[in-house]
Amino acid sequence: TSHIPVIAIDGPTASGKGTVAHRVADKLGFHYLDSGALYRLTALSALRRGTDLRDEHALAKLAEHLPCHFANGEILLAQENVTEQIRAEEVGNTASKIAVLPTVRQALVSLQLGFRKTPGLVADGRDMGTVIFPHAQLKVFLTASVEARAQRRYKQLIDKGFSANMEDLLMDLQARDERDTHRAIAPLVPAEGAHVLDTSEMTADVAVETVLKWYAAAAK
Numbered sequence: 001t002s003h004i005p006v007i008a009i010d011g012p013t014a015s016g017k018g019t020v021a022h023r024v025a026d027k028l029g030f031h032y033l034d035s036g037a038l039y040r041l042t043a044l045s046a047l048r049r050g051t052d053l054r055d056e057h058a059l060a061k062l063a064e065h066l067p068c069h070f071a072n073g074e075i076l077l078a079q080e081n082v083t084e085q086i087r088a089e090e091v092g093n094t095a096s097k098i099a100v101l102p103t104v105r106q107a108l109v110s111l112q113l114g115f116r117k118t119p120g121l122v123a124d125g126r127d128m129g130t131v132i133f134p135h136a137q138l139k140v141f142l143t144a145s146v147e148a149r150a151q152r153r154y155k156q157l158i159d160k161g162f163s164a165n166m167e168d169l170l171m172d173l174q175a176r177d178e179r180d181t182h183r184a185i186a187p188l189v190p191a192e193g194a195h196v197l198d199t200s201e202m203t204a205d206v207a208v209e210t211v212l213k214w215y216a217a218a219a220k
């Protein structure tokens with residue numbers, strides 16, 4: 001599969017990775033991997049089963065045998081549509097806690113590699129360019145100020161009918177940034193050779209165009 005092109009898009013929470021990666025994949029007709037969803041699915045399973053979040057072995061087992069299915073933008077867990085449920089802040093926060101565990105990360109590697117299929121893949125997350133697809137044709141580090149990201153998350157939650165509080169969101173976001181950036185394994189850092197794109201003052205459309213332009217240049 002090493003000849004199949006990969007675009008790796010990493011960045012902090014609410015930087016727009018999902019939105020941009022998804023649209024770039026659509027434009028190119030590529031597959032799309034939302035790697036964060038795998039951590040969220042593991043978190044949702046653990047929350048539902050009441051798994052002790054300190055029990056690394058049990059969490060890794062959950063991750064390794066995730067009965068998940070991705071189709072038409074919907075995410076299924078054991079046949080149940082959990083596309084909306086996994087977006088709840090509680091699930092995201094739990095995901096970032098279990099994502100520090102090396103055996104959980106290891107358990108999700110082969111599932112992620114399996115998304116690399118012809119004609120190509122756009123993958124978003126925290127370690128797509130650094131760990132999972134280190135030889136990606138294009139690596140992008142998407143970022144934005146913590147204020148811009150909190151605003152985006154706030155709007156997304158309200159639009160979906162969830163309740164949200166701006167101060168709590170800012171605090172959660174900073175705590176998540178802290179955990180994702182400072183963990184020992186696969187910390188959130190721009191990969192070697194990554195193009196950094198700060199979208200604080202940029203629309204998603206312009207971000208998509210920029211990534212497509214970089215890919216066209218890289219694919220030459």
Ligand code: CDP
Binds near residue numbers: 012014018092099125
């Ligand atoms: O949408 P948002 O950026 O908030 O989060 P996400 O991409 O859905 O990921 C949820 C959590 O999973 C993150 O806070 C990370 O801690 C973790 N994650 C990770 O460690 N590695 C990845 N490749 C993707 C997500």
Ligand code: CDP
Binds near residue numbers: 199
């Ligand atoms: O995946 P990640 O957590 O990085 O972000 P997302 O779930 O794609 O959410 C980003 C939100 O900000 C979406 O509602 C986008 O419409 C919006 N947005 C963006 O993605 N990029 C911009 N440059 C501006 C806004």
